[in-house]
Amino acid sequence: MNTSKNIVLCSVVASICIFLCGAADVSSSDALKEGIYQVGKLKPVDSTLKVKLGDRAPDFTLMSLSGKPVSLRDYRGKKNVMLSFVPAAWTPVCSDQWPGYNIAQEEFDRFDTILLGITVDNIPTLYSWTKSMGTLWFPVLSDFWPHGQVAKKYGVLRSNGTAERAIFLIDKKGKIRYIDVHDINKRPPLETILNELEKLGR
Amino acid sequence: MQKGTAGAIQTSAVPFLLSLHPLFSRHQPRYPLPPGFPRVILEAMKKLPCLTFVILFCACYVSAGAASPEQVYSKAITQARLQLPDDKAAAGYLGIGRKSGTIMLGDIDADIIIVEIFSMYCPYCQRHAPATNKLFDAIQSGTFTREKVKLIGIGVGNSAHEAAFFKKKYGIRFPLFADANSAVLNSLPGVRTPYYFGIRKDGKSLNVFFQQQGAFDDVQTFLKTIVEKSGAPSGGKR
Numbered sequence: 432m433n434t435s436k437n438i439v440l441c442s443v444v445a446s447i448c449i450f451l452c453g454a455a456d457v458s459s460s461d462a463l464k465e466g467i468y469q470v471g472k473l474k475p476v477d478s479t480l481k482v483k484l485g486d487r488a489p490d491f492t493l494m495s496l497s498g499k500p501v502s503l504r505d506y507r508g509k510k511n512v513m514l515s516f517v518p519a520a521w522t523p524v525c526s527d528q529w530p531g532y533n534i535a536q537e538e539f540d541r542f543d544t545i546l547l548g549i550t551v552d553n554i555p556t557l558y559s560w561t562k563s564m565g566t567l568w569f570p571v572l573s574d575f576w577p578h579g580q581v582a583k584k585y586g587v588l589r590s591n592g593t594a595e596r597a598i599f600l601i602d603k604k605g606k607i608r609y610i611d612v613h614d615i616n617k618r619p620p621l622e623t624i625l626n627e628l629e630k631l632g633r
Numbered sequence: 634m635q636k637g638t639a640g641a642i643q644t645s646a647v648p649f650l651l652s653l654h655p656l657f658s659r660h661q662p663r664y665p666l667p668p669g670f671p672r673v674i675l676e677a678m679k680k681l682p683c684l685t686f687v688i689l690f691c692a693c694y695v696s697a698g699a700a701s702p703e704q705v706y707s708k709a710i711t712q713a714r715l716q717l718p719d720d721k722a723a724a725g726y727l728g729i730g731r732k733s734g735t736i737m738l739g740d741i742d743a744d745i746i747i748v749e750i751f752s753m754y755c756p757y758c759q760r761h762a763p764a765t766n767k768l769f770d771a772i773q774s775g776t777f778t779r780e781k782v783k784l785i786g787i788g789v790g791n792s793a794h795e796a797a798f799f800k801k802k803y804g805i806r807f808p809l810f811a812d813a814n815s816a817v818l819n820s821l822p823g824v825r826t827p828y829y830f831g832i833r834k835d836g837k838s839l840n841v842f843f844q845q846q847g848a849f850d851d852v853q854t855f856l857k858t859i860v861e862k863s864g865a866p867s868g869g870k871r
Binding site for chain 2: 534620621
């Protein structure tokens with residue numbers, strides 16, 4: 432009788448396994464195959480802004496991927512600046528945000544704007560991650576140590592130590608002209624950014 | 634995962650089948666007989682409890698393979714609705730009688746439709762964009778393919794502006810549709826960009842007969858493979 436029960440139970444387990452294997456074949460995550468860590472759906476915004484439109488943008492100096500420090504004041508009187516904070520390297524939405532900006536250099540040039548990409552990751556992580564995007568035309572800055580200090584200054588450091596998906600447009604006088612602390616789960620549309628860049632030139 | 638018909642039947646049949654067996658029926662109530670379940674099999678199962686598990690095994694096996702990726706994709710692609718791009722040449726190329734509004738892929742005047750799932754934000758798609766133009770040229774240069782095959786792109790998670798931006802940036806010569814809210818992408822489990830589908834129009838239904846993850850190496854080989862796999866009577870011509 433015990434043997435019979437074991438056979439029966441094995442049949443059930445085998446059936447369930449076959450069913451699950453069939454399901455997994457269709458729904459296996461493509462992103463995992465690419466080395467992207469799935470974070471799931473996150474709280475859209477998890478911080479409180481510390482700056483507002485019209486404020487002078489807080490200055491900062493961060494180490495760039497090229498090994499040189501980059502300061503916001505370097506661009507004052509020379510170029511508009513778009514700060515693009517993204518939450519973290521190797522996460523889904525972030526990994527396909529900057530590659531889009533990377534093919535829009537002409538648009539940024541047209542509006543006399545430099546893009547500064549910022550994350551709270553360290554330089555080696557940023558190196559590996561951005562390498563997968565190709566050659567980026569804009570500086571990528573590490574806000575790793577002291578951890579997230581620039582993100583904190585702007586009020587876009589989340590409670591888990593990552594940054595918000597946020598965009599700040601700063602004009603040549605150093606004033607903040609546009610802020611978008613975007614839903615972290617979504618990518619800001621390119622047209623919105625280009626429209627705002629156009630307004631900066633007016 | 635989208636469940637097929639067999640999957641739905643299986644969902645209702647499993648508790649019923651389990652409840653028939655003496656081992657389990659002591660602990661759980663009998664479930665109602667699923668509609669359409671053959672009476673003869675039911676009687677046989679009552680007499681031979683082990684048969685329950687043979688049938689359960691078969692039901693699970695069949696349901697696991699029932700909704701194949703091709704079937705899931707075919708259904709999703711048949712049902713997809715796309716906004717015609719703001720591109721004067723698109724409607725003419727696709728053989729659509731109007732120049733704006735929503736279309737379904739079945740509206741496209743072609744026997745075979747090749748779909749590239751791409752994103753403006755995908756570096757692989759960016760690098761591969763010139764090759765897709767070569768694919769379009771190869772299609773247009775063959776007598777059979779020019780008449781029977783149409784190539785389109787669907788920019789998943791891309792707004793109309795972003796798809797148009799990609800088209801302009803790389804001088805893409807075939808229509809690019811936007812899938813701004815990722816409705817198409819979400820209906821295609823396991824698909825990541827770039828991804829290629831070969832779709833055959835069988836009357837009103839669309840059937841995926843070819844799929845490929847990632848870029849293709851050789852345009853001519855890629856196109857030849859799709860035409861051959863479609864089963865279309867090309868008469869050896871391309």
